[in-house]
Amino acid sequence: MKNNKDCCYSSLIDRKLSNATLQQWSPSEIRSKDSIAQTINQTAHNLSNAFAIDQQPEDLIYNSFKLPNKEEASIGKLLSLLKNFGLQENDPRLKPMMEKIREIEKVKEEQFKEARDPKHWKLGKADFQKCIAESLSLISRTLQNDLVVPSWNQFCSRIKDIYEKCKPVTEGKVADYIPQLSRFDPNCWGVSICSVDGQRASWGDSKIPFCVQSVSKAFNYSIAASDLGADMVHQYVGQEPSGRLFNDICLDNNNKPHNPMVNSGAIIVSSLIKNSWNTADRFDHMLTEYRKIAGSEYVGFNNAVFLSERATADRNYALSYYMKENKCFPEETKSLSEALDFYFQLCSMEVTCETAAVMAATLANGGVCPITEERCIGSRPCRDVLSLMNSCGMYDYSGQFAFHVGLPAKSGVSGLLIVVIPNLVGIALWSPPLDKMGNSCRGVAFCKELINRFNFHTYDSISHNESEKFDPRKRLGDREKDVVVSLLFASKAGDLNTVRRMYMQGNDLECPDYDKRTALHLAASEGHAEIVRFLLKIAKVCPDPKDRWNRTPLQDAKAEGHINCINLLQKCMFLSEKDHKEKEEENNNYDNVVAESQQNIKHKDKSSKNSTPTKTKLPSNLSLYLYLNPMRQTSVATTIHSTESSSSSDEDEVEEDFRIRLEQKQKELKAYGICRNFSGTFSDSNNVQGNI
Secondary structure, rough: OOHHHHHHHHHHOOOOOOHHHHHHOOOOOOOOOOOOHHHHHHHEEEHHHOOOOOOHHHHHHHHEEEEOOOEEEEHHHHHHHHHHOOOOOHHHHHHHHHHHHHHHHHHHHHOOOOOHHHHHHHHEEEHHHHHHHHHHHHHHHHHHOOOOOOOOOHHHHHHHHHHHHHOOOOEEEEOOOOEEEEHHHHHHHEEEEEEEOOEEEEEEEOOOOOOOOHHHHHHHHHHHHHHHHHHHHOOOOOOOOOOOOOOOOOOOOOOOOOOOOOHHHHHHHHHHHHOOOOOOHHHHHHHHHHHHOOOOOOOEOHHHHHHHHHHOOOOHHHHHHHHHHHOOOOOOOOHHHHHHHHHHHHHHHHHHEHHHHHHHHHHOOOOOOOOOOOOOOOHHHHHHHHHHHHHHHHHHHHHHHHOOOOOOOEOOOOOEEEEEOOEEEEEEEEEEOOOOOOOOOHHHHHHHHHHHHOOOOHHHHHHHHHHHOEOOOOOOOOHHHHHHHHHHHHHHHHOOOHHHHHHHHHOOOOOHHHHOOOOHHHHHOOOOHHHHHOOOHHHHOOOOOOOOOOOOHHHHHHHHHHHHHHHHHHHHHHHHHHHHHHHHHHHHHHHHHHHHHHHHHHHHOOOOOOOOOOOEOHHHHHHHHHHHHHHHHHHOOOHHHHHHOHHHHHHHHHHHHHHHHHHHHHHHHHHHOOOOOOOOEEEEEEHHHHHH
16 A cells, blocks of 8 residues: 555656756745745645656655755644645644654754744754654645645635624523523524635634534434444334434334434434443443544533433333334344433534534544544445535424525534534534524524525526625636536547537637647547537638647648538638738728828829818718728828818819728628728817817
């Protein structure tokens, strides 16, 4: 198996770049006043475009953070840049790097007898490369801005705005049926997010521990289904929304609990988990699984809540006896009280907002923890639990939530609400005041505002009138890249319908790839004459663009022997050259018209030196000439000026001369679609009036 370094190297270096590209690149040196954005842009560009076969990623990263005039690189600058992308210093994937950095810095601190600020940590080349080697793959991806949320700071800024907007919400009441829960401050409000690439951010009371309560139902089901298989679990519990209260004493038509998200179903699911083990071992197993899902973030146990919940569990005992009567429990279940104690223990697991966000992100990432990259939940159980969360996760508000928000979510009476945006991010919201349905008031308000601002609703992708919503997954330039890729693939495959559609959408059909090869190059190389004809005659693309090897489409067609394409290209290039020559001739004809007119005026001027200046109407065709030939306006103005001494009859002759000659040229110009109507007048030699 390849190590991280080999995987990174092979994924980044998939081809040797041109010499021109390599010559244009030079390592960037970090200066104290350089902005993070400048460093990001330069480093991402270098990592993406400047690898040669003999260039190591560690060398390039070191050069990117190298201090001017020193043989050291700024490790503090690297850490700041990683944090700017949402990667925390305590990220397990960066742990090997951080441990080595601290070891080196500890030696330096002992040597210089002073503690040093991490922001000013500097390492030589050997130490720098040694530190980043274990985390090279993640660092390279980050510096290339190849994480799932490329504009992390912009995304976080919008999330913070929603957090602040929901903070003044005062509706709801803290749950009081469990005494320990009623003691939480109703003003507590925390939000944490974690992307599937491990980018994290938090606001408010995100580090205060609280019990997961009913949110545990989603993870208990995932663990049980991963261990036993989803089919085995659903022999004991259904998948349908009950349409009843979450703690109602009822079963479905098959005498099974309706789904794992109601109390009856959750009790049955917990009874399936390692039911041949004793209670202590079962609890240790679940605590370990929770910590795996949370990426080793804080997961604890609140014994006071457990005891309080067990003391007020009459309803759950009634449910359990009803299910025992209907033979809902597996045969291995011997003690009903032990089964309920285990269920209450799982509800009393303690987390923080930051922990819950990572757990939600694990569900968003298909069961793989984003900060440890360890599979914790099977692919199918992860898919199934998201389906159940979408239809049954919000108590009796599940249908409304699915309609308005359209995302998988699970709430608990502690005030916790997790939201999963598949393949993107997990969100944890915590605020103790609950609405009548048992959901966090601030949490529900946050989710609604989230959907108003982001296109996260399941069906937003088909909502054409919601284009103003922000999509954090989009990268700048994605649209242009998609156009180029689609156009070139269609041209190579001979897909005329796609090329025609892209033309009708107003896309540039001359856009090249990184080798400056266009759709016309590929169509000519593959012999797709219909596409060549469409590009030349309909789209009017340039018939002889050159790629970076100075090859034209005609040369490609000749090399492959595609006769039809050769004929089309040669004909178009001939017509283009002929058209260019005709335009040059027309330009020369206009010059001749002016010259001849000047000669006529000079000849007439000899016999009419004493004539009175009159207001002369500028011929419309002369205005057209001025429009087409702005650099020659001086000579024409001189011609007009000379008419001041001409008689009215002479003026009529000159105007008629212009009219006949230039109207003839105007007719020819109509073929090129550039003929326009202009009018103007001249009054005397010092004041020219007109609309040109």
